[in-house]
Amino acid sequence: MSENISPTRLRVDEVAAILGIGKSTVWAWVKTRPDFPRPRKDGQRFTFWLRSEVEAYATGSSQEQEAACGV
Secondary structure (H helix, E strand, C coil): CCCCCECCEECHHHHHHHHCCCHHHHHHHHHHCCCCCCCEEECCCEEEEEHHHHHHHHHHHHHHHHHHHCC
8 A cells, every 4th residue: 555655756656557557567668758857865765756847747748649649
């Protein structure tokens, strides 16, 4: 079970849920998509994303996909 540490910080499973993708896809996108939000570290073991960046990416991505499809 995922425990939301902060309303502004998201763990990988929460990022995946917002974007409708798997956790492994989140990590693949970190490596291959320069426009994908960068994860941050809080100490050595805790990795998180900022909710505002993930939501902005999700909104921007859907608009770009619609434009590419001619919608």
